[in-house]
Amino acid sequence: MGGGMNLNMNSAESLVAQILGLSGGSAKDLAHLHHLLKQSDDLLLSSDSPPASLLSQLDPSVHSLGYLYILEVCTSGPISKEQSGEVALLIARFIEACKADQICLAPDKFISVCKRFKDQVLLVEAPIRGVAPMLTAVRKLQTSSEQLTALHSDFLLLCLLAKCYKTGLSVLEDYIYEVDQPRDFFLYCYYGGMICIGQKQFHKALELLHNVVTAPMSAVNAIAVEAYKKYILVSLIHFGQFSTSFPKYTSSVAQRNLKNFSQPYLDLANSYSTGKISELESCVQTNKEKFETDYNLGLVKQVVSSMYKRNIQRLTQTYLTLSLQDIANTVQLKSSKEAEMHVLQMIQDGEIYATINQKDGMVRFFEDPEQYKSCQMIEHIDSSIQRVMVLSKKLSTMEEQMSCDPLYLSKVGRERHRYDFEDLDSAPHKFNI
Template sequence: GQITSPKSPNGPDSSDVEAPKNKTPLGRSRAHKSTIRRSSRPVSSPPTRRKAASRTAPDQTPESEPSSKGKAPSAAAAAAMESVEALVAHIQGLSGSADELAQLHGLLKQADGDALRAHSAGLLPFLSHLHPGAHSLGYLYLLDSFVSSSANLRAHAGGDLLVTVADFLTSCSADQIRMAPDKFLNVCRVLKNEVMQLNAPIRGIAPLRAAVRKIQTSSEQLTPLHAEYLMLCLLAKQYKAGLSVLEDDIFEVDQPKDLFLYCYYGAMIYIGLKKFRKALELLHNAVTAPMSSLNAITVEAYKKYVLVSLIQSGQVPSFPKYTSSTAQRNLKNHTQIYVDLSTCYGTGSYSDLETFIQSNAEAFQT
C-alpha cells in the first residue's frame, strides 16, 4: 500500500503501472481500454557514403580564430572545429532524399557523443548556416548537443537561445525529426524548463503545440509531450489552448506514465473551464487504470475526483468492478480526509461542513 514517490517533476516512474489494453478513446470512456501500439520506425542502414554536395562551409567560430593577443588555437581545438565544419557541409548536402538522410543519419551518429559534446559551446554559430526546416535532422543533432550542456544553458539563459529553439520546433520537418525522437523530446523539455525558470510558461505553448503535432504519427497517438504541453497551458492559465489536444480521441499509448499525467493535467484544464463532466471522465480514467502499485499521480487524481464529484452530483460514486485491486485497497487510506469530507457533505448540514473544512484547512492545503 505504499505510494511510489515521483522521481521527477513529471511524476512517478512508469515501472509501477501497467499499460491500458483495449481500443476506446480517452476522455470518452475508461482509459485502461486504450490500445498500446508501440510504433518505432526503424532507421534504414546508411548506404555507401557518397560525397556531399559542395557547399561553402561556415566561418570558423571565435574558438578557432587567433585571439586578439595573437595566440593560435590548439591543434586539437582547430581540428575539432574543422570536423564540425565538415559535418555541417554534409548536413547541407545530404538533407534531400530518404537515401541521403539515411546516410546523413549514420554520419551524425558517428559524430554524436564526445566529438560534439566536448565542443558544444562552439556549436551555436554553426546553426546559422542551416535551415531548421530543410536541414532538420542535422540541426536537431547540433541543437541537442548544445542544450544538453548546463553550462551552455546558463550562459545563454532566455534571450536568443529560447527564440532559436522555439523557431526550430515550429519550422522543423516532421519526417526528419522522427528519425531521432529522443533528441527531439530532449530539446522540447529544455524549452519547457527554460520558460518555467523565466516564469513565462505562455512562451512555450505555441512551440510545444507544434512539437506535439510534429512527433505524432497520428492524432490518435499519445506522446510524452502531451503532458508537458498541458502543464504549460495550466500554469499560464491558457485553458482553451489545452483543448487543441484534449479534443483528440486517443487510442495509442506508449508509456503508462504519459497516460496518468495526461489524464491529471487534462482534468485540471477542464476544471479551469468549469467543464466538470469532462474533468470527471479523465480523473476516472486515472483512478481506474490498471496499476501494480499505487502511484502519486493517482492519489492526487482521486482527491480531485472526490471534490469534482461533489460539485457535479453531490456524491462520490463507489469504485467500479474493473478498478484495480491496488487502487481499491489503498486509495481511500491515502486520501482519508477527502473521504471524510464526502461523508460530512452527505449529511446535508452546511454548518458541519463549514466547521469540518475550517478545522482541516491545513490538511487540504498541503
C-alpha cells in the same frame, strides 16, 4: 597538437558540409545522414567550433535533422537564468520551422530538446511563451491525432500554469488510442482533468480523472493519489454525491491504498451526504490546512457552493414561488442578497429555470424546457454514437491482432510488473499546480 585540434574543427565543419549536402535529398540520403549524426556527439562536444556557430550555417526548415542534433548538444550543458530566454527563443524558432518528416527520425532527441524548452520558459517564469510552440511540437511529433506523445503532458502543464485552458482543451478533444508510456498517460489525464476543471467542464474532468484512478498500476503513485482527491471533489460538485466503491476493473493496488491517502476528502464527501451545510462547513474548517497544502481549497469552496445550489434545486421541486428571504433561511444563507446572487447564477448556468421579481423579492420556478428535440441535442447524440462505433471497431481489430500474436499469448500471465512509477513518497507535490 595543433593539428589534432584542427582535425576536430575540420570534422565538425565536414559534418556541417554533410548536413548541407544530404538534407534535401532522398530518404536514402537522410538515412545516411542520420547514421553520421548518431556518431557525432563526441565530435561536436570536443570541436573547437562552438556548436552554436555551426547552427548559424544551417536552416532549420531545410536541415532539420542536423540542426536538431547540434541543438541538442548546444542545450545539454547548464544554462543560466540570463541565457534561458535566449535558449527558449532558439528552440521555439526551431520547433516552428522544422520539418516533421525529418525530426520524426530522431523522436527522442526532439523530445529531449522540447522538454529543455519547457524548463527554460518555466525558469524565466513565462509559461505562456511555451504554449504555442509546445502545441506545434506535439502536432509535429504525432504520427496521428490518436497518438499520445511524451510532450502532451508538458504542453498541458504549460497551459495550466499560463491559464490558457481553452488552448489545452483543443488537444483534449482528440480521442487517444495509442499510448507508449503509462506515466505520460497518467499526467495527460491528470493535467487534462485540471484544465477541464478550470473551464468548469466537470463531466469531462471526471472522465479524465477516472482514467487515472482506475488505470493499471503495480504500486500506488503520487499522480493517482492527487487525481483521486480531485475526483472526489469534482463528483460532489457535479453529481452532489460520491461513491467510495471502485469499478471492478480498478487495480487492486488502487482499491487497497487510495482511500488511506485521502481521508479528509472522504470525510468531506460524508458530511456532504448529510445535506447539512453546518456539518460541511465544520469539516472544511477541520481540514482546511490539508486542503490548502494540496492546492485544493478553491475546489473545496466550489463543493460548499454546490451544496447551496443543490438545496435551492430541491426547493424548486416543492414550491412554485418563494421569497428570497425564505430561500436564504431554508438553505442557511446569510441574507436575501446572497440568495439572490446564488439564484441568478443558477439561472444563468441553466441549473434552474426561474424569474426574480425585484419589486417584492419573489422567485418563481418553472419546469425544464429542454425536450431533447433541439438540433444541437440530436447532433450531440449522433456524434456520441459515431464515436462509440469507431472505438468498438478499433477494439475488435486490436483483439483480433492480439489473439493471433503468439508473442503476446506467451507473455500473458507472466507480466505483472510492467508499470514502473515513482514511489509515492518521492515528491508528490511535483504534480500540484
